[in-house]
Amino acid sequence: MRCASLIDTHLRLGLPGDCAFCLGRPVPGESWCEACLEALPWNRLACANCAEPLPGTVSEQPSRCGRCMVTPLSFRHAHVPLRYEDDMTRLIQQFKFFASPRAGHLLLRLFQHSLPPAFERQITTQRPQALISVPLHPTRARERGFDQAHWLAKRLGHRLGLPCLTAKRLRETPSQRGLKRQARLENLKHAFTIKAPLPPCVALVDDVMTTGATFEALAAACHEAGAEEVHVWALARTPMG
Numbered sequence: 453m454r455c456a457s458l459i460d461t462h463l464r465l466g467l468p469g470d471c472a473f474c475l476g477r478p479v480p481g482e483s484w485c486e487a488c489l490e491a492l493p494w495n496r497l498a499c500a501n502c503a504e505p506l507p508g509t510v511s512e513q514p515s516r517c518g519r520c521m522v523t524p525l526s527f528r529h530a531h532v533p534l535r536y537e538d539d540m541t542r543l544i545q546q547f548k549f550f551a552s553p554r555a556g557h558l559l560l561r562l563f564q565h566s567l568p569p570a571f572e573r574q575i576t577t578q579r580p581q582a583l584i585s586v587p588l589h590p591t592r593a594r595e596r597g598f599d600q601a602h603w604l605a606k607r608l609g610h611r612l613g614l615p616c617l618t619a620k621r622l623r624e625t626p627s628q629r630g631l632k633r634q635a636r637l638e639n640l641k642h643a644f645t646i647k648a649p650l651p652p653c654v655a656l657v658d659d660v661m662t663t664g665a666t667f668e669a670l671a672a673a674c675h676e677a678g679a680e681e682v683h684v685w686a687l688a689r690t691p692m693g
Protein backbone atom coordinates (compact mmCIF):
# COMPACT_ATOMS: atom_id res chain seq x y z
CA MET A 453 0.00 0.00 0.00
CA ARG A 454 1.25 3.49 -0.79
CA CYS A 455 1.90 6.24 1.71
CA ALA A 456 -1.54 7.77 2.32
CA SER A 457 -0.56 11.33 1.43
CA LEU A 458 1.49 10.49 -1.68
CA ILE A 459 -1.36 10.68 -4.14
CA ASP A 460 -2.43 14.06 -2.70
CA THR A 461 1.08 15.45 -3.13
CA HIS A 462 1.47 14.03 -6.61
CA LEU A 463 -1.86 15.44 -7.72
CA ARG A 464 -0.77 18.84 -6.44
CA LEU A 465 2.78 18.86 -7.78
CA GLY A 466 2.60 16.64 -10.85
CA LEU A 467 2.71 18.20 -14.30
CA PRO A 468 0.15 17.13 -16.90
CA GLY A 469 2.89 15.05 -18.59
CA ASP A 470 3.66 12.96 -15.48
CA CYS A 471 2.09 9.76 -14.19
CA ALA A 472 -0.38 11.09 -11.60
CA PHE A 473 0.53 8.30 -9.19
CA CYS A 474 4.36 8.12 -9.25
CA LEU A 475 5.39 11.19 -11.31
CA GLY A 476 7.21 8.81 -13.68
CA ARG A 477 6.96 8.67 -17.46
CA PRO A 478 3.33 7.95 -18.44
CA VAL A 479 1.87 5.84 -21.24
CA PRO A 480 1.71 8.27 -24.21
CA GLY A 481 -1.48 10.30 -24.07
CA GLU A 482 -2.46 9.01 -20.61
CA SER A 483 -2.07 10.23 -17.02
CA TRP A 484 -0.61 6.99 -15.70
CA CYS A 485 2.25 4.57 -16.27
CA GLU A 486 1.61 0.86 -16.90
CA ALA A 487 2.79 -0.22 -13.43
CA CYS A 488 0.59 2.27 -11.56
CA LEU A 489 -2.44 1.43 -13.70
CA GLU A 490 -2.03 -2.28 -12.95
CA ALA A 491 -1.50 -1.59 -9.22
CA LEU A 492 -4.92 0.06 -8.84
CA PRO A 493 -7.58 -1.96 -6.96
CA TRP A 494 -9.52 -3.19 -10.02
CA ASN A 495 -12.89 -4.77 -9.32
CA ARG A 496 -12.47 -7.55 -11.88
CA LEU A 497 -14.21 -10.29 -9.92
CA ALA A 498 -17.57 -8.74 -9.24
CA CYS A 499 -21.28 -9.55 -9.22
CA ALA A 500 -22.77 -8.44 -12.56
CA ASN A 501 -25.84 -7.11 -10.80
CA CYS A 502 -24.61 -5.26 -7.67
CA ALA A 503 -20.84 -5.14 -8.49
CA GLU A 504 -19.91 -6.53 -5.08
CA PRO A 505 -16.32 -7.83 -5.17
CA LEU A 506 -16.38 -11.64 -5.16
CA PRO A 507 -13.80 -14.14 -3.97
CA GLY A 508 -12.39 -16.71 -6.40
CA THR A 509 -10.80 -16.58 -9.84
CA VAL A 510 -12.02 -15.23 -13.16
CA SER A 511 -12.66 -18.72 -14.56
CA GLU A 512 -14.87 -19.81 -11.66
CA GLN A 513 -16.59 -16.49 -11.16
CA PRO A 514 -20.37 -16.74 -10.87
CA SER A 515 -22.16 -13.97 -12.74
CA ARG A 516 -24.12 -12.89 -9.67
CA CYS A 517 -23.51 -12.94 -5.92
CA GLY A 518 -25.72 -15.12 -3.71
CA ARG A 519 -27.78 -12.15 -2.61
CA CYS A 520 -28.59 -11.08 -6.18
CA MET A 521 -29.37 -14.67 -7.19
CA VAL A 522 -32.16 -14.62 -4.57
CA THR A 523 -33.27 -10.98 -4.82
CA PRO A 524 -31.99 -9.33 -7.99
CA LEU A 525 -31.70 -5.57 -8.06
CA SER A 526 -33.97 -3.88 -10.58
CA PHE A 527 -31.20 -2.53 -12.79
CA ARG A 528 -29.73 -4.86 -15.34
CA HIS A 529 -26.00 -4.44 -14.95
CA ALA A 530 -23.55 -2.48 -12.81
CA HIS A 531 -20.26 -1.41 -14.33
CA VAL A 532 -18.07 -0.43 -11.37
CA PRO A 533 -14.48 -0.98 -12.48
CA LEU A 534 -12.55 -0.25 -9.25
CA ARG A 535 -12.80 -1.01 -5.54
CA TYR A 536 -13.07 1.84 -3.05
CA GLU A 537 -9.75 1.24 -1.29
CA ASP A 538 -6.09 2.37 -1.27
CA ASP A 539 -5.32 5.01 -3.92
CA MET A 540 -8.92 5.05 -5.14
CA THR A 541 -10.16 6.22 -1.73
CA ARG A 542 -7.63 9.07 -1.70
CA LEU A 543 -8.38 10.02 -5.29
CA ILE A 544 -12.15 10.04 -4.84
CA GLN A 545 -11.86 12.01 -1.60
CA GLN A 546 -9.68 14.61 -3.35
CA PHE A 547 -12.31 14.86 -6.05
CA LYS A 548 -15.40 14.81 -3.85
CA PHE A 549 -14.45 16.81 -0.78
CA PHE A 550 -11.81 19.16 -2.24
CA ALA A 551 -13.30 19.40 -5.76
CA SER A 552 -9.88 18.69 -7.32
CA PRO A 553 -10.34 18.95 -11.10
CA ARG A 554 -7.15 16.94 -11.72
CA ALA A 555 -8.47 14.08 -9.59
CA GLY A 556 -11.86 14.35 -11.35
CA HIS A 557 -10.40 14.19 -14.84
CA LEU A 558 -8.13 11.29 -13.86
CA LEU A 559 -11.14 9.37 -12.48
CA LEU A 560 -13.14 10.07 -15.63
CA ARG A 561 -10.30 8.86 -17.82
CA LEU A 562 -9.93 5.69 -15.71
CA PHE A 563 -13.64 5.01 -16.09
CA GLN A 564 -13.52 5.54 -19.86
CA HIS A 565 -10.47 3.27 -20.04
CA SER A 566 -12.51 0.54 -18.28
CA LEU A 567 -15.34 0.57 -20.84
CA PRO A 568 -15.15 -2.19 -23.47
CA PRO A 569 -13.63 -1.01 -26.79
CA ALA A 570 -16.90 -1.92 -28.56
CA PHE A 571 -18.62 0.65 -26.38
CA GLU A 572 -16.45 3.54 -27.58
CA ARG A 573 -17.01 2.47 -31.19
CA GLN A 574 -20.78 2.52 -30.54
CA ILE A 575 -21.31 -1.05 -31.74
CA THR A 576 -22.61 -2.61 -28.55
CA THR A 577 -26.29 -3.10 -27.81
CA GLN A 578 -25.61 -2.31 -24.14
CA ARG A 579 -24.88 1.33 -24.93
CA PRO A 580 -27.26 3.63 -23.05
CA GLN A 581 -28.92 6.50 -24.88
CA ALA A 582 -28.70 8.89 -21.92
CA LEU A 583 -26.91 9.32 -18.59
CA ILE A 584 -28.64 10.29 -15.33
CA SER A 585 -26.60 11.40 -12.32
CA VAL A 586 -27.69 10.31 -8.84
CA PRO A 587 -29.02 13.54 -7.32
CA LEU A 588 -27.34 14.72 -4.15
CA HIS A 589 -29.62 15.34 -1.18
CA PRO A 590 -30.29 19.12 -1.14
CA THR A 591 -28.91 19.59 2.40
CA ARG A 592 -25.67 17.80 1.47
CA ALA A 593 -25.38 19.83 -1.72
CA ARG A 594 -25.71 23.02 0.31
CA GLU A 595 -23.10 21.88 2.84
CA ARG A 596 -20.54 20.86 0.25
CA GLY A 597 -21.37 23.03 -2.72
CA PHE A 598 -20.18 20.40 -5.19
CA ASP A 599 -22.30 17.74 -6.89
CA GLN A 600 -19.72 15.13 -7.89
CA ALA A 601 -22.17 12.77 -9.65
CA HIS A 602 -23.47 15.56 -11.88
CA TRP A 603 -19.90 16.72 -12.63
CA LEU A 604 -19.00 13.18 -13.72
CA ALA A 605 -22.15 12.51 -15.74
CA LYS A 606 -21.94 15.82 -17.60
CA ARG A 607 -18.34 15.32 -18.69
CA LEU A 608 -18.73 11.62 -19.40
CA GLY A 609 -21.80 12.39 -21.52
CA HIS A 610 -19.84 15.00 -23.44
CA ARG A 611 -16.95 12.60 -24.09
CA LEU A 612 -19.23 9.74 -25.16
CA GLY A 613 -21.76 11.82 -27.08
CA LEU A 614 -24.64 11.03 -24.69
CA PRO A 615 -27.17 13.52 -23.25
CA CYS A 616 -27.13 14.00 -19.48
CA LEU A 617 -30.62 14.09 -17.93
CA THR A 618 -31.50 15.06 -14.37
CA ALA A 619 -33.56 13.39 -11.69
CA LYS A 620 -34.99 14.98 -8.55
CA ARG A 621 -34.57 13.49 -5.09
CA LEU A 622 -37.77 13.72 -3.07
CA ARG A 623 -36.41 12.23 0.15
CA GLU A 624 -33.33 10.48 1.57
CA THR A 625 -33.14 6.72 0.97
CA PRO A 626 -31.73 4.66 3.85
CA SER A 627 -29.95 1.35 3.21
CA GLN A 628 -32.40 -1.29 2.10
CA ARG A 629 -30.21 -4.35 2.66
CA GLY A 630 -31.79 -7.08 4.74
CA LEU A 631 -35.32 -6.26 3.66
CA LYS A 632 -37.29 -8.68 1.52
CA ARG A 633 -37.76 -7.61 -2.07
CA GLN A 634 -41.34 -6.43 -1.65
CA ALA A 635 -40.59 -4.45 1.53
CA ARG A 636 -37.61 -2.88 -0.15
CA LEU A 637 -39.61 -1.78 -3.15
CA GLU A 638 -42.30 -0.36 -0.88
CA ASN A 639 -39.70 1.58 1.11
CA LEU A 640 -38.11 3.03 -1.98
CA LYS A 641 -41.28 4.05 -3.72
CA HIS A 642 -41.28 7.65 -4.92
CA ALA A 643 -37.82 8.45 -3.55
CA PHE A 644 -36.92 10.04 -6.89
CA THR A 645 -38.76 11.56 -9.78
CA ILE A 646 -37.69 11.96 -13.41
CA LYS A 647 -39.39 13.77 -16.25
CA ALA A 648 -40.76 11.27 -18.77
CA PRO A 649 -40.33 10.05 -21.39
CA LEU A 650 -36.87 8.49 -21.10
CA PRO A 651 -35.14 6.64 -23.94
CA PRO A 652 -35.31 2.81 -23.72
CA CYS A 653 -31.83 2.38 -22.18
CA VAL A 654 -30.25 4.72 -19.60
CA ALA A 655 -27.23 4.56 -17.29
CA LEU A 656 -27.20 5.98 -13.76
CA VAL A 657 -23.95 7.69 -12.74
CA ASP A 658 -22.33 8.20 -9.32
CA ASP A 659 -18.82 8.18 -7.91
CA VAL A 660 -19.14 5.37 -5.35
CA MET A 661 -21.56 2.44 -5.15
CA THR A 662 -22.17 1.16 -1.63
CA THR A 663 -25.09 -1.28 -1.38
CA GLY A 664 -26.94 -0.37 -4.56
CA ALA A 665 -30.07 0.75 -2.68
CA THR A 666 -29.96 4.32 -3.98
CA PHE A 667 -29.39 3.13 -7.52
CA GLU A 668 -32.32 0.77 -7.13
CA ALA A 669 -34.62 3.61 -6.07
CA LEU A 670 -33.50 5.72 -9.00
CA ALA A 671 -33.85 2.76 -11.39
CA ALA A 672 -37.47 2.35 -10.25
CA ALA A 673 -38.13 6.01 -11.13
CA CYS A 674 -36.49 5.47 -14.53
CA HIS A 675 -38.75 2.51 -15.23
CA GLU A 676 -41.76 4.61 -14.23
CA ALA A 677 -40.57 7.29 -16.66
CA GLY A 678 -40.46 4.80 -19.54
CA ALA A 679 -36.94 3.31 -19.53
CA GLU A 680 -36.90 -0.39 -20.35
CA GLU A 681 -33.31 -1.08 -19.35
CA VAL A 682 -31.28 0.63 -16.63
CA HIS A 683 -27.52 0.28 -16.13
CA VAL A 684 -25.40 1.53 -13.27
CA TRP A 685 -22.05 3.26 -13.78
CA ALA A 686 -19.88 4.13 -10.80
CA LEU A 687 -16.14 4.57 -10.38
CA ALA A 688 -15.62 2.42 -7.30
CA ARG A 689 -17.42 -0.16 -5.19
CA THR A 690 -17.29 -0.27 -1.42
CA PRO A 691 -16.62 -3.90 -0.50
CA MET A 692 -19.28 -5.34 1.79
CA GLY A 693 -18.25 -5.68 5.43
Ligand SMILES: [Zn+2]
Nearest residue numbers: 471474485488
Ligand atom coordinates in the same frame (compact mmCIF):
# COMPACT_ATOMS: atom_id res chain seq x y z
ZN1 LIG B 1 3.27 5.61 -12.25
Ligand SMILES: [Zn+2]
Nearest residue numbers: 499502517520
Ligand atom coordinates in the same frame (compact mmCIF):
# COMPACT_ATOMS: atom_id res chain seq x y z
ZN1 LIG C 1 -24.82 -9.00 -6.32
